[in-house]
Amino acid sequence: MSLSAEAYDAIVVGSGISGGWAAKELTEKGLKVLLLERGKNIEHVKDYVNARKAPWEYPHRGRRTVAMEEAFPVLKRDYALNEMNLDWWASDEDNPYTEIRRFDWYRGYHVGGRSLMWGRQSYRLSDFDFEANAKDGLAVDWPIRYADIAPWYDHVERHAGIQGSIENLEQLPDGQFQPAMPLNCAEDKAANALKGHFDNRRRIIPARTANLTQALPGRSPCQYRNACWLGCPYGAYFSTQSSTLPAAVATGNLTLKPWSIVTEVVYDKDAKRASGVRVLDAVTDKSTEYKAKIVFLCASTLNSTWLLMRSATDVWPGGLGSSSGALGHNLMDHHFRVGASGSLDDWGLDDKYTFGRRPGGFYIPRYRNLFGDKRDYLRGFGYQGGASRSGWDRAVHELGVGGDFKDRMAQPGSWRIGTSAFGEMLPNHENKVGIDEAKTDKWGLPVLKIDCATGENEALMRVDMANDMAEMLDAIGASDVHTYDAGYSPGMGIHEMGTARMGRDPKSSVLNGWNQVWDAPNVFVTDGSCMTSAGCQNPSLTYMALTARAADYAVQELKRRNL
Numbered sequence: 295m296s297l298s299a300e301a302y303d304a305i306v307v308g309s310g311i312s313g314g315w316a317a318k319e320l321t322e323k324g325l326k327v328l329l330l331e332r333g334k335n336i337e338h339v340k341d342y343v344n345a346r347k348a349p350w351e352y353p354h355r356g357r358r359t360v361a362m363e364e365a366f367p368v369l370k371r372d373y374a375l376n377e378m379n380l381d382w383w384a385s386d387e388d389n390p391y392t393e394i395r396r397f398d399w400y401r402g403y404h405v406g407g408r409s410l411m412w413g414r415q416s417y418r419l420s421d422f423d424f425e426a427n428a429k430d431g432l433a434v435d436w437p438i439r440y441a442d443i444a445p446w447y448d449h450v451e452r453h454a455g456i457q458g459s460i461e462n463l464e465q466l467p468d469g470q471f472q473p474a475m476p477l478n479c480a481e482d483k484a485a486n487a488l489k490g491h492f493d494n495r496r497r498i499i500p501a502r503t504a505n506l507t508q509a510l511p512g513r514s515p516c517q518y519r520n521a522c523w524l525g526c527p528y529g530a531y532f533s534t535q536s537s538t539l540p541a542a543v544a545t546g547n548l549t550l551k552p553w554s555i556v557t558e559v560v561y562d563k564d565a566k567r568a569s570g571v572r573v574l575d576a577v578t579d580k581s582t583e584y585k586a587k588i589v590f591l592c593a594s595t596l597n598s599t600w601l602l603m604r605s606a607t608d609v610w611p612g613g614l615g616s617s618s619g620a621l622g623h624n625l626m627d628h629h630f631r632v633g634a635s636g637s638l639d640d641w642g643l644d645d646k647y648t649f650g651r652r653p654g655g656f657y658i659p660r661y662r663n664l665f666g667d668k669r670d671y672l673r674g675f676g677y678q679g680g681a682s683r684s685g686w687d688r689a690v691h692e693l694g695v696g697g698d699f700k701d702r703m704a705q706p707g708s709w710r711i712g713t714s715a716f717g718e719m720l721p722n723h724e725n726k727v728g729i730d731e732a733k734t735d736k737w738g739l740p741v742l743k744i745d746c747a748t749g750e751n752e753a754l755m756r757v758d759m760a761n762d763m764a765e766m767l768d769a770i771g772a773s774d775v776h777t778y779d780a781g782y783s784p785g786m787g788i789h790e791m792g793t794a795r796m797g798r799d800p801k802s803s804v805l806n807g808w809n810q811v812w813d814a815p816n817v818f819v820t821d822g823s824c825m826t827s828a829g830c831q832n833p834s835l836t837y838m839a840l841t842a843r844a845a846d847y848a849v850q851e852l853k854r855r856n857l
Contacts, residue, residue, distance in 0.1 A: 310407025313592035314534030319845035333403035342525030394745035398785035417831035437807030458502035480681035487770035501654035504532035518650030561606035634763035635712030636772030655680025679713025715759035
């Protein structure tokens with residue numbers, strides 16, 4: 295092993311949504327920051343090689359092949375496996391893991407991480423979420439409330455660029471929004487038709503997404519191309535590359551090192567602090583140690599926990615942060631792939647069509663177990679959906695030849711509306727991860743073993759998730775209404791959370807209310823692993839806000855010489 299003399303004020307592990315924000319905030323506050331990414335670099339615009347390709351420019355029209363399915367046995371389980379952005383998903387062969395119970399782990403190992411491929415739905419949590427564990431007597435209480443994080447939601451929304459509408463909903467706080475992308479004509483009619491039903495508790499609103507509707511410095515508004523997952527040359531959606539990384543680079547305080555696999559947080563037993571990190575070069579296999587005053591772990595939920603478990607094992611056999619017994623436990627996701635759809639053929643919209651390829655549809659905020667409603671399960675769910683007209687591709691299901699057939703296929707098809715519900719998964723100590731010392735990855739490092747499943751609470755919730763939407767569609771006058779449950783396995787939501795939760799007591803949590811590891815207060819963990827409960831809202835906006843908040847606190851503590 296070669297020991298580097300390089301030292302920094304701060305080290306950030308991981309360059310995705312959380313890591314990009316940590317790098318931006320810390321460099322802008324004057325710290326010299328080393329940003330470590332285990333995968334390759336992807337440069338904004340230049341490396342979005344498929345962003346403007348037409349379907350016929352791909353050898354297999356953008357779809358998957360048998361060879362791809364053999365090489366990606368996990369990724370093939372869902373939509374993520376395709377020819378268009380396969381290079382942005384981590385290799386299943388190089389990065390295996392052990393499934394005690396099925397867990398679909400979809401990863402992006404490159405600069406920007408999954409901020410390049412995320413769905414961009416951006417919603418705040420509310421005190422209904424931050425108070426839920428305490429009120430239900432479940433797991434542990436969040437150490438913060440909405441008032442603690444609200445200013446940081448404001449801060450990150452202004453920089454990231456979140457479009458949305460002001461709704462004044464207590465369970466879904468409004469934010470610092472750019473003008474909302476309007477509902478299309480069918481969705482708007484559905485929203486108006488729903489008013490007056492269900493005591494006005496259920497509401498269709500425009501989806502809130504990290505897609506610009508007004509320009510920000512260096513970034514242009516959304517072009518309605520529906521190609522976000524290929525990288526946006528216009529910078530119209532939030533990603534590390536389009537937003538936080540340029541800001542960090544502009545300070546002159548950032549050093550970015552791709553191909554750097556952090557294998558250990560180095561712990562100083564005498565100082566009771568981390569002194570830095572140990573890094574394996576993914577290309578040369580050489581190890582290097584970098585030193586810093588503070589360390590931010592933003593490697594994504596499961597990788598940050600893996601790293602903690604491999605650190606300071608001479609002090610705590612379970613790893614850094616394991617003294618409470620909570621490290622590795624309470625893995626959560628959002629369960630979905632259940633809902634309903636219906637036809638709008640009788641709505642008189644035959645002369646209407648949609649504009650462009652909008653990157654978001656509508657949202658129905660949570661209403662269950664709120665405001666006096668009480669179900670036979672805890673927590674609730676929200677819906678993400680949209681209305682659209684079928685196009686020429688419906689011809690795949692038709693039998694026909696000749697001019698009349700061609701004429702019909704040249705016209706839009708029927709209007710339909712549909713949703714998938716996203717439901718909260720409860721924290722459960724038995725949903726856990728550990729290290730499988732018997733299996734290694736491409737670099738000879740032991741891999742994670744994951745043991746996670748949904749329970750009775752989620753099963754009961756899924757009944758409402760399907761039937762409630764059918765009720766709404768019936769109420770607004772849709773026809774041919776069908777419910778569905780396409781099945782779900784943990785991980786499919788790509789919202790993995792928990793395993794290094796925040797809390798109020800070092801005896802029952804890994805992190806305190808500032809995202810500091812109780813056992814090493816100069817180590818901060820601000821990715822999804824810090825989540826104490828999941829809510830039903832997409833979590834990435836909360837990661838951004840928690841990261842910015844923790845970075846501000848870390849710099850204050852450095853100035854006070856407490857770290």
